[in-house]
Amino acid sequence: MPLLTPTRALVVLTSFLLFSFFWTWGLPHRYAAPTLPIISHDKGEEKPVAGQLLPEPLVANVGGEGAKEKGTPTTLATEIKPGPTKPADIGSDKNCKDVRGASDVMIVVRTSRVEVEKPPAHLVKLLACAHQFLIFSDHEGEIDGHTIHDALDIIPNTTRSKYEEFLEYDKMKADKKYKPSAEKAKALDKWKWLPMVYKVATMAPNHRFYMFIEPDTSLSWTNLLQWLDRLDYRIPYYSGVPDTIDDKRYAKSSPGIMLSYGTLQQYWPRYEELYATEWESIVAKECCGDLILATAMKQGHVEFYSSFGLLDPEAPSSLIWGQKFWCTPVVSWHGLTTTQADSLWDLQEAWTKKHGWATPYTHYNAFEQFVKPHLAEQKEDWDNVSSDTQLTAETGRREKLEKQKAEGKAGEQPARKEPPKAESKNTQSPNIPPFAKLPKREDALDTLYEYAADSAENCKATCQKTDDCLQWKYTSAGDGECHLGKALRLGAKVQKPDANAKWTSGWILDRVNRITEEWGRCERAEWKFNQ
Template identity: 40%
Template sequence: MRSLLTPSRIIVVVITFSLVSFLWTFGLPRQLAEPSSPIIEHPADEVKLHDPIAPAPIVHTSHATIPKTKPTATLHGDRPKESGDHRWDDKTRNAGPPAEQTAVPSPKASGPAGHDADGGRWEDKEKSQAGGKTQSVVVASASPEPILELISSANITATATSTSAASYQHTAAPVKGVCKDVKNAQDVMVIVKTSKAEAHDKLSGHLQGLLSCVPNFAIFSDHEGEIDGIPIHDALHEINSETKQKNGEFREYMIIQADSEYKPDAKKTKDLDKWKILPMVYKAYQMNPHARFYVFIEADTGLSWTNLLQWVARLDYRIPYYSGAQSFINHVQFAQRGPGILLSQGAMRRYAKSYEERWVSEWQKRIAKECCGDYILATALNDAHVELYTSWPLMQGEQPTTLDYTSKQWCTPAVTWHHLDDAALSKSWELQKKWTDKHGWEKPYLHKDAFEEYVLPHITAQLDNWNNLGSDSKITANEGRQKELKGGKDDERVAKEKLEKAAGSLTHKREEKKDGIKTDNGKDTSKDHKKDDKKDDKKKEDAKETIDWAQIGKMVKDGADSPKACALVCQEVDDCLQWRYTNNGDGECHLSKVVKLGRKTENKGDSQIWTSGWMVDRIKETIKQWECKEVAWRFYQ
């Protein structure tokens, strides 16, 4: 019998065995690569960090340099424990009745002692003195006696040459009962920027309203002092003397430092604003690194406390959020300071590290060349790898009375307003209190609600000495038109008759068109127009403006003759919601497709006189179509 083990078969078996062994050794035992879950750094309390994102709060002295510490590394978990992170539950903090104002011992300065169980908040457990002066923050606890954190300064120095680094003292004050138990209040720090020229005139509304409910806040200015017992911190103190000597904006600052009784020029102190913002942001983080969110506002910024707390409850403070009402300079997008700027703890850590690396070497030189502090902050945050999340219209650069109300803003929460004087701030706060008393702290106050409070009760068919600011279209009378009306060919009575006749004719044509009635030997052909409702509606929408504007003819020409003529033109334009007339020149008629309340004007002899009016019924029908099915909290609206 022929042998099965031929040389060729043996070779095949050997090669096969070798190939299988090779694949088994180098292929099968190795696990294929899989995407891993993101790792968020949550070190344990008992172990120090090796290289934190930003150094721990340090103590500033007038001469000593800041030592940098290198803590040891530790492992971290995947996410915060649900029991320690209040974003995962809906339980409000419990606090007892407010206690009387008492002094609180200042904690000692320290490096980072680690994080708490929620994986992001620094614990200042052990603090040692540095240079004999301490910088610390009192954080209100959950004990039966809630504390309002007041970040205070040392005695005011009379001269600029004797000014030393700020030594912060802290006192406790009771928080108003209406807002002391609000969820997330302890996680937010509010920072108000002002100047000596405006502090006493513009801060009282905040102190009696918003800040009475904010557990953690600080006020920064171009001087050190206090108002109603609350400290004001000098944001410009740590700018080096060489920079102050080189830049003319600091001349007013030097006088302020030298003479505590000096009343500065508001225009000159405004030039110092751009220098305040970078050190102010850094100092705010140093004062309270425990905060999850930091909100920077101006003295004339109105802030809704309930809306802010509901908003930040939806955000993860570890994400580097930099948010506000966007604007552009030199193709750089930035958050405007007036409507307020929101920074998360994640953003502040990155910023603080970059600040210590770049403040003296780069950023001070950059400020001298640029125009605006909010623009400079955007470039500094960009250096720290923090990007802008646009939050308009939540953070709003308008007043409730000057905002153009449209469907875009209607269902968005009104977190901030701008350009509010002291009376407007007080009114805004009173409305907020009424809102929370009625609806609690879980329902947001929308722009829709602001419209119903500020605008709807005041609009009417005609209001003299009032400018409603609307101007999507403008009709300007020809030169000499008023003289022509008074003196000759076409007196005002004849002009009005012609205008009303044209308006009546146009109204009749429009009603025929809306009813879809066309006669052909007495037959109703309206059925022909109901075959395709969608196409028909679209055609009407597309043709609405062109048809209306084309057919008003003489009405447009004569619309700037008088307030009544202007009102008639608005009435005949389907999407016109309000009008305003001025005697400027020979007359101007402004028509608008959005709703604004505007402001009162004064009639001073030869000055420009304004008359305004609203299509009230048309406005009410329009806003019915803007029903809010959900609240629009999102960024990038």
């Protein structure tokens, strides 16, 4: 009997068809479900696996023979990849430019003709440490010997003719001295982001990481290099401080945005494919360039990773100091004055000279050096941003006290009235400050709350009597206000003191010292992000 008969062939074919049907439609099987992890990246001895996991980037045909006319995308042409990282240049004697990882990072500064006439000192020092950097603006030119690249010159003329914002751009091109108003420059700014990132991908495709900053972004060079050295540049990273507009999550531009080599390799083809057909109309209707970038990244299949804590959207003076990021290294600050930015740079220079380039500078270290020395029991003409509870004196209270004083009754306790209204973000009762461990309202404490807004001394005593009050501030404005805070902040000196609205601030130092001791001295830095 032959091995293959018609009956046997039919059985085999039927079995195969049934198996295929059930595998496709009937048998359970698992689909990929990618998630965004909390990334710790505690540094090991070795770098991640060798070799390219993503397609090789291509070098741009930027200028020169065969270059396309400005206003159209540039086709990438030649294979190139990032070079190897230096092995271990981390000693305290190393120059900032010779440290491990310095050549891996491209610094990209986004500015405008309105914003910068001369780069601030801290930015000059940062650029001196970077092997390569690019400065983009709404015009081309030069600043302190550095080339300024026009971020808008690849936007087609047909696009520029449709939108009013580009009238200012045309005026700047026609007149090198023309300076638009801040409002008009801001309206034009949103158009820079997408072509700027594309131009970076074509002009400098061989870097592992790209840090996009503004002139007033203060970067810690040592912490930036240590952070990025823990990451695999082939992973598409789009990372920054998260914010939300109309339920759209994006990375705020002010503290800095980090993109990886892998990200730019996924971005530039999508730019060439989608800018004219989809992205241009999105830019036209949205408010902000960093929000638009998030949309482009999403369409380029690049996930967002939050690096809040590593990147700070606040200055040390306005930051809320707490346990969560106490041991997190500080990669960037924003909102600093020029003096503050220079001071922070100097502090970190002293840090690397003492500790070398492999020891991170944490929030704990920044607090000890930049904040703690300024805390005091009481500071005049100072606003420490205490804001958890506001106790406001009743209308006419000051006039009543002055009348009693004139009558010689200032030392007598005024007749009991209804307690002043307490305004709070976390309301429990209209007259009770919202502290988690509010003590029993005995008569003495009840009286303090009632008269807290009469004077700085009363306000301070009220904070001392409330278990988790860390700081207070008092103003003589109106009939008086007492503000209590359980969040730890430094604040700043009042720039224009007003004799009729004087501010006095203070901290309960023993409580501040106790809780910061509990938070620890951070022998081990916390690098995890995407939380």
